[in-house]
Amino acid sequence: MKYMIRQAVAADEKRICELYAEMLQTVYHTEKAEGYKTGDLDKFWTDDENRIFVAEDETVVGFLSVEVYHENEDYIYLNDFAVTKGYRNKGIGSALLEVAESYAREINTPKLCLHVEKTNLSALHFYENSGYEIYRDDGHRLLMNKELSPE
Numbered sequence: 001m002k003y004m005i006r007q008a009v010a011a012d013e014k015r016i017c018e019l020y021a022e023m024l025q026t027v028y029h030t031e032k033a034e035g036y037k038t039g040d041l042d043k044f045w046t047d048d049e050n051r052i053f054v055a056e057d058e059t060v061v062g063f064l065s066v067e068v069y070h071e072n073e074d075y076i077y078l079n080d081f082a083v084t085k086g087y088r089n090k091g092i093g094s095a096l097l098e099v100a101e102s103y104a105r106e107i108n109t110p111k112l113c114l115h116v117e118k119t120n121l122s123a124l125h126f127y128e129n130s131g132y133e134i135y136r137d138d139g140h141r142l143l144m145n146k147e148l149s150p151e
Contacts, residue, residue: 001057001090005099008052008063010045015060016052017041023082027120043067049107053099061087064096066103075145076104078114081123097130104148113145 008016017035024033044052044065055062062083069075078100083092104112114132116123118140132144 001087003055003057003061003087003092003095005053005055005095008044008054008060012052012054012060012063013041013045016054016063019060019063019082019084020080022084023080026085027117027123051103053096053103055083055087055092055096057087062092062096064100066100068107068109073111074109075111075113076100076109078112081114093126094130101146101148105150110148110150111145112148113143115141115143117141 021033021035024035025031041052044050049068051066053064053066054060064081065079067077067079069077078097081093081096083096101112104110112132113135114127115138116127118124124142127144130146132146134142135145136143
C-alpha cells in the first residue's frame with residue numbers, strides 16, 4: 001500500500017471532518033456522531049506550532065492533530081486521531097504517530113500525551129505498544145503519556 005504523510009492544509013478540512021465523524025461513530029458505536037463545528041480546526045491553519053498530519057493515498061485516509069502547550073512544562077497533546085476503516089492495521093497509524101514524535105523532537109518538546117477511551121481496547125493496546133503509559137484515570141478516559149529520548 002502506497003501512501004504519503006504530510007502536513008494538512010485548509011483544503012483538507014472537509015475530509016478530516018469526515019474521518020473524525022467516522023472515528024466517533026466507531027468508538028461510540030453509533031451512527032449519530034457530531035463532528036467538528038465550524039471554526040474548530042482554524043487554529044491548525046493559522047498557528048505556527050499546532051499541526052494536523054494526514055496520510056494520503058488518492059485521498060486523505062487518516063489524520064492526527066497535534067497541539068503544542070507551554071504550561072508548567074512543554075508538551076504535545078495528540079488530540080484527534082483517525083484512520084478510515086479500509087486502511088486500518090496497515091501501519092498508517094504508526095506512521096502518523098512517528099511523524100508526530102519526530103515533530104516533537106524537532107521543536108524540542110520531549111513529552112507527548114493523549115486521552116484514550118477505556119472501551120477502545122484496540123487503541124489502548126496500540127498506544128501501549130507504541131511506548132505510551134497510562135498516567136491518570138480520567139473517568140471514561142485514560143490519560144497516557146510518553147517521554148521521548150533524544151535521537
